[in-house]
Amino acid sequence: SQQGEEDPQALSIQEGENATMNCSYKTSINNLQWYRQNSGRGLVHLILIRSNEREKHSGRLRVTLDTSKKSSSLLITASRAADTASYFCATVATGANSKLTFGKGITLSVRP
Amino acid sequence: DGGITQSPKYLFRKEGQNVTLSCEQNLNHDAMYWYRQDPGQGLRLIYYSQIVNDFQKGDIAEGYSVSREKKESFPLTVTSAQKNPTAFYLCASSLGRFQPQHFGDGTRLSIL
Numbered sequence: 001s002q003q004g005e006e007d008p009q010a011l012s013i014q015e016g017e018n019a020t021m022n023c024s025y026k027t028s029i030n031n032l033q034w035y036r037q038n039s040g041r042g043l044v045h046l047i048l049i050r051s052n053e054r055e056k057h058s059g060r061l062r063v064t065l066d067t068s069k070k071s072s073s074l075l076i077t078a079s080r081a082a083d084t085a086s087y088f089c090a091t092v093a094t095g096a097n098s099k100l101t102f103g104k105g106i107t108l109s110v111r112p
Numbered sequence: 113d114g115g116i117t118q119s120p121k122y123l124f125r126k127e128g129q130n131v132t133l134s135c136e137q138n139l140n141h142d143a144m145y146w147y148r149q150d151p152g153q154g155l156r157l158i159y160y161s162q163i164v165n166d167f168q169k170g171d172i173a174e175g176y177s178v179s180r181e182k183k184e185s186f187p188l189t190v191t192s193a194q195k196n197p198t199a200f201y202l203c204a205s206s207l208g209r210f211q212p213q214h215f216g217d218g219t220r221l222s223i224l
Contacts, residue, residue, distance in 0.1 A: 044215070099170070102155040
């Protein structure tokens, strides 16, 4: 079952603009992770935010987490053509047998 | 450089044939995973292993088998019982169950 649902499904922006991607989930989580996938390649881990954290930064990436709304957002500032990729949120639910569960992803296109 | 190596990059299967996808990691990670990715979809978990000589079924294990005889290696066999095997297969590893996963660059399996 896929817990994370990303929004929008596709996003096209101009280089230099900011890109905001959203993820909603259904059950309580231990942590939420964002990954990037370039076409035909494996996923690359971007950032992990724990359930007791509200915001994390890594370079041009900013992730927020609102556990009351069961949602997260990924902001990429000053986007570059090289940011063109699919972005996935993935959640680890609370519970002994929980696994990392991925959403369907957001396709980001950054126009030069 | 530490990482995960998947081979082959492309694989073709004939009717009634079993094929094995290789996954090797030199990250000294205990946990390893196999995912299936279909076009426009997120990742679905096939099998995972948290320790040598132990593995568990994921969400879509039917028609697949795995082994974990060495910490570094987690091969996946797609059996003839898997009627719709055409997909992109991704192997991943992590230090622990809640930790970020590192991915290989995938094997694309097609039917001849």
